[in-house]
Structure formats: C-alpha cells, structure tokens
Amino acid sequence: MKAVRKIYDEEVLYINELILTKGCIYGVIGPSGAGKSTLLRIINMLTDQSSGEILYNGEPAPKNGLGKLTLQRNMALVFQKTLLFKDTVWNNIAYGLKARGFNKKEIEIRVNSLLDQIGMTELASRRAETLSGGEAQRVAIARAVAFEPEILLLDEPTANLDPGNIELIEEMIIKMARDKAITVIMVTHNVFQAKRIADQVIFINQGKIVEMGPTEKIFSKPDNESTRLFVEGKMVY
Amino acid sequence: MSRLYEGLLEALRLIISFDPDLLTIVLLSLRVSITAILLATLIGVPIGTLLGLKEEKKTGFFNKIIFTFMGMPPVVAGLIIFLILSRQGPLGVLGLLYTPSAMIIAQVFLASPIVIGLTMVGIRAKGGEIEETARSLGAGSALAAWTVVKESRYAILGAVITGFSRVVAEVGAVMIVGGNIEGHTRVMTTAIVLETRKGNFELAIGLGIILLMISFIVNSVLYTIQKGGKKN
Numbered sequence: 001m002k003a004v005r006k007i008y009d010e011e012v013l014y015i016n017e018l019i020l021t022k023g024c025i026y027g028v029i030g031p032s033g034a035g036k037s038t039l040l041r042i043i044n045m046l047t048d049q050s051s052g053e054i055l056y057n058g059e060p061a062p063k064n065g066l067g068k069l070t071l072q073r074n075m076a077l078v079f080q081k082t083l084l085f086k087d088t089v090w091n092n093i094a095y096g097l098k099a100r101g102f103n104k105k106e107i108e109i110r111v112n113s114l115l116d117q118i119g120m121t122e123l124a125s126r127r128a129e130t131l132s133g134g135e136a137q138r139v140a141i142a143r144a145v146a147f148e149p150e151i152l153l154l155d156e157p158t159a160n161l162d163p164g165n166i167e168l169i170e171e172m173i174i175k176m177a178r179d180k181a182i183t184v185i186m187v188t189h190n191v192f193q194a195k196r197i198a199d200q201v202i203f204i205n206q207g208k209i210v211e212m213g214p215t216e217k218i219f220s221k222p223d224n225e226s227t228r229l230f231v232e233g234k235m236v237y
Numbered sequence: 238m239s240r241l242y243e244g245l246l247e248a249l250r251l252i253i254s255f256d257p258d259l260l261t262i263v264l265l266s267l268r269v270s271i272t273a274i275l276l277a278t279l280i281g282v283p284i285g286t287l288l289g290l291k292e293e294k295k296t297g298f299f300n301k302i303i304f305t306f307m308g309m310p311p312v313v314a315g316l317i318i319f320l321i322l323s324r325q326g327p328l329g330v331l332g333l334l335y336t337p338s339a340m341i342i343a344q345v346f347l348a349s350p351i352v353i354g355l356t357m358v359g360i361r362a363k364g365g366e367i368e369e370t371a372r373s374l375g376a377g378s379a380l381a382a383w384t385v386v387k388e389s390r391y392a393i394l395g396a397v398i399t400g401f402s403r404v405v406a407e408v409g410a411v412m413i414v415g416g417n418i419e420g421h422t423r424v425m426t427t428a429i430v431l432e433t434r435k436g437n438f439e440l441a442i443g444l445g446i447i448l449l450m451i452s453f454i455v456n457s458v459l460y461t462i463q464k465g466g467k468k469n
C-alpha cells in the first residue's frame with residue numbers, strides 16, 4: 001500500500017507506506033475517528049481510495065470487474081457494527097461459501113465444523129435475530145472465516161462483549177490465523193487485546209500511522225512519545 | 238333506516254349464495270388488481286431497490302417525481318392512460334380502451350410509484366449496510382442486490398400490499414379507461430357507483446362489504462408483517 005489517501009469532506013487517512021506480511025496478526029490501535037475503519041474499508045475495496053495505490057502480492061489492485069471481485073473474495077471484513085442476515089445461523093455461516101459456488105457437501109462440512117468451533121451446534125437452525133450479542137458476533141466471525149480468506153479484517157470484533165465471549169473470540173482468531181496462515185488485521189479500541197493477540201501493532205492517529213512495530217516493542221519501548229502515552233492509556237484526546 | 242337494513246340482509250344473501258353477478262364483478266376486480274400489482278412489483282421493486290441503494294442526495298430529483306406520482310389522483314391517472322390508449326393516442330392502434338387490459342395498465346401506472354417509493358424508503362434504512370456485508374463476504378453485484386431485497390422483504394411486502402389496497406379500492410381510473418361495461422369491465426368500485434345511482438342498494442352494499450373485508454384482510458396482513466419487521 002503506497003501513498004494512499006482517503007478524503008471525505010477532509011482528509012481522514014493518509015498512509016505513506018504500509019507493508020503487510022502474510023500470516024501475521026496485526027493489531028490496529030488508535031483513538032476513535034483516527035481512520036482505523038476507513039483503512040479496513042479501503043483494504044477490502046469497499047471504498048476507493050482518493051489517491052495512491054494498493055498492491056496485493058505486488059500487483060496493483062484492479063478497480064473493478066472480475067479482477068476486483070476475485071481479489072475481494074480473498075478477504076473478509078467483519079464490521080464494527082455487524083449485521084447478520086435475517087436467516088438461520090447455519091445459512092448465515094454458509095453465505096460466503098454459497099457466493100463462491102462451493103458444493104453442498106463441502107459447505108455442510110465447513111459449516112458444521114465451524115458451528116462446533118464456536119460452540120453453537122445446537123443453535124444451527126435458530127434465527128440470527130434471536131441471538132445474544134456474543135453469539136451473534138461468534139456467528140459473524142465464523143461466517144467470515146468459513147471460506148478461509150487470505151486476509152481477515154476485523155473491526156473491533158469484541159466491543160461490548162463480556163469477558164467469556166472475548167476470550168472465545170480471541171482464541172478463534174488466533175487459531176484461524178495459525179492453522180490456515182490467514183493474515184489478520186484487527187482494529188481494536190482495547191490496547192490490551194492488541195497486546196494479547198497481535199504480532200505487530202499499528203498505531204494510527206489523525207489519519208496517519210504514527211508507529212508500527214512488533215507488539216513487544218510497541219508496548220515496552222516505543223519510538224514515539226504519543227504511542228507510549230496511548231498504550232499506557234495516558235493519551236488525552 | 239329500513240332501506241339500509243333490508244339492503245344489508247339482501248346483500249348478505251347475495252354474498253352467501255355466491256350470486257353470479259356479484260361473483261363476476263368480484264373476480265374481475267381481483268384479477269385486474271392482482272395482475273396490476275404483480276406487474277407493478279416487477280417494475281417497482283428493482284427500481285426502488287436501485288434508488289434506495291443510491292445516496293439520497295443523488296436521487297433527490299427522482300424522489301420528488303416519485304412522491305408526486307405516489308399521490309396522483311386516480312382520475313388523473315385514468316385520464317392520462319385514456320389519452321394514451323384512445324384511438325388518436327400513441328397506443329391507440331392496440332385497441333385496448335374499455336378492456337380489462339386498459340384497467341390493468343391504469344392500475345400499474347398508479348401502483349408502481351407506490352411500490353417504487355416505499356421500497357426505496359425501506360431499502361434506504363439499511364440497504365447500504367446489507368450490501369456492504371454481502372460484498373465483504375464475496376457476493377458479486379447480483380447476489381448483493383438480491384441479498385438486499387431478501388433482507389428488506391418486510392418493507393417490500395408492505396410496499397406491495399399498500400399498492401394493492403390503493404388500486405383495488407380506486408374508482409376513477411378504472412371508470413375512465415374501463416368504461417364500467419357489464420360483465421366485461423365492471424369492477425367492485427365502479428359497480429357500487431352505478432348501483433347506488435340506480436337505487437340498487439343490495440348489490441352496492443354487498444360489494445361494499447366485500448371490499449371492506451378485502452381491506453380488512455390486506456391490512457391485517459400488513460400489520461402482521463410490519464410487526465414482524467420491527468421485531469427484527
């Protein structure tokens with residue numbers, strides 16, 4: 001990703017350069033309004049950048065057509081405000097698999113295995129509308145990883161959840177990333193969550209990457225003073 | 238008072254005995270309005286979905302046109318379709334005036350803006366979010382649009398039912414383009430007008446009761462749907 005800018009009414013994101021490595025778990029932290037969600041949306045190609053270039057495996061991303069769809073299908077984004085379809089839990093998880101034309105048998109195997117992983121086998125035929133917040137979020141993540149994307153984008157996946165569900169979801173994310181070598185880019189408002197699960201931490205403030213580095217370094221001896229203040233919870237904004 | 242009472246009794250007798258005249262009228266009414274609403278759905282849902290997914294700013298002009306057409310007086314719609322279908326009109330050669338087809342066209346013209354407008358409003362509420370969720374999971378444009386429609390099914394059904402209840406009860410348009418010809422283009426509303434004028438209150442009241450029942454059923458369904466939609 002090179003010199004990518006996003007301008008709405010004003011510039012909300014300017015990234016000089018960001019290089020992401022396959023199979024790594026990234027924790028994106030920063031105050032609200034920093035541009036974290038915008039970054040995920042641009043990577044997922046839901047919004048076009050205003051200028052600059054995004055490269056996937058060294059190739060410039062196609063802006064439209066089948067090329068774009070193919071690329072998008074290598075990724076999944078779980079939104080800050082997740083929306084489950086008004087359908088059964090099972091069909092929600094199967095959605096991305098059906099969109100990709102997986103055969104019935106394969107869909108069944110994967111969905112059932114995921115239901116087992118998120119501990120919701122009994123709730124397979126429940127309507128998604130009737131789930132609790134934690135259950136809904138587990139389904140949203142299962143739905144996003146069902147088709148084993150190369151890149152998993154998570155926008156505050158555990159906001160407003162209880163500790164039990166947070167732990168479960170964090171375990172799921174780590175397991176997915178390790179087993180399937182999925183690159184995870186997780187935005188979180190919770191610096192401790194980043195500390196727990198990220199390999200690399202990216203600190204964004206006012207639309208710019210202030211600092212990026214190995215989690216340990218960011219938390220023990222960051223180069224930047226504002227990074228230090230932020231991870232220590234002392235930043236005033 | 239006794240005239241109303243006797244009329245009511247006779248009307249009930251006509252309904253219970255499936256009086257052939259009454260039945261012909263009711264069935265034609267339903268055939269015309271159901272066909273019209275099906276066509277209006279085919280036209281209105283895709284357009285409404287498309288507009289609903291666009292930003293409100295960009296569809297401002299369309300919005301105004303659609304909302305104007307939604308409130309179009311049926312007689313005006315009838316007049317417009319009459320002029321189009323009449324012998325000198327652009328579609329005069331088809332010879333459709335004073336046929337059930339003309340009535341269907343007039344009702345499609347009345348119902349489509351309602352279906353478009355209400356679908357648009359319903360989709361605008363959450364359509365963008367649904368579309369993005371679908372896309373983030375790998376849906377192409379067609380699947381994403383279909384998902385939006387499926388997820389907005391309560392709003393869309395509501396739009397269709399509202400359109401139906403409007404056309405089945407309207408009298409001005411079908412009167413003008415259909416001509417209220419007995420056994421051919423006479424529907425419930427136009428029959429009520431005629432029979433009342435003639436003093437045949439039994440048939441008029443009987444049709445009125447049936448129209449009310451249809452309205453009751455339709456609105457009960459609508460109410461249930463909207464309750465279901467809110468719950469989710």
Ligand SMILES: Nc1ncnc2c1ncn2[C@@H]1O[C@H](COP(=O)(O)OP(=O)(O)O)[C@@H](O)[C@H]1O
Nearest residue numbers: 008009012030031032033034035036037038039
């Ligand atoms: N669709 C949009 N139109 C205009 N401004 C937007 C839009 N989306 C986000 N913004 C603005 O961009 C900035 C960054 O937003 P966002 O990426 O959501 O921040 P974060 O996720 O870090 O809290 C905010 O100031 C927000 O108001």
Ligand SMILES: [Mg+2]
Nearest residue numbers: 036037080155
């Ligand atoms: Mg955000």
